[in-house]
Amino acid sequence: MKVVFFSLTGNVRRFVKNLADYPSLEITQTDPFVEVNEPFVFIAPAYEKEVTEIAWDFMSTGNNASFCKGVIGSGNLNFDSLYIYTAKDLARDYEVPLLDSFEYFGTSKDIERIKEKINAIA
């Protein structure tokens, strides 16, 4: 299982370092149109739509969406009803499960729980 993500301030990048058992791919603003041809989970932080557009650019590239097994959100609970809304929107638009979420770069509990979930679908 591949782990695809983007990260603007480094939290998700830091989280993904704990998932070293899985190959990862970081999507960047310069070139989000990367084609993957293997199953992956997408980890997305929440921001305003102008900056998260790259997630949709990536998902709509080639057959990427069909390989997506689920989305995991990173966010901040202070955003209340907007908590992890980017991941929620991705899951809705591409009809894939919202697997889990964590705040900032995740706690050790978040890491263990999410590893188990990825293992379960891998």
Ligand SMILES: Cc1cc2nc3c(=O)[nH]c(=O)nc-3n(C[C@H](O)[C@H](O)[C@H](O)COP(=O)(O)O)c2cc1C
């Ligand atoms: C300008 C800005 C807007 C944000 N908007 C949201 C939001 O709407 N919902 C949410 O849950 N978190 C929001 N966050 C929190 C980030 O999603 C969270 O800190 C995340 O861990 C950032 O991941 P990154 O460092 O990998 O980019 C926002 C943070 C910033 C700086």
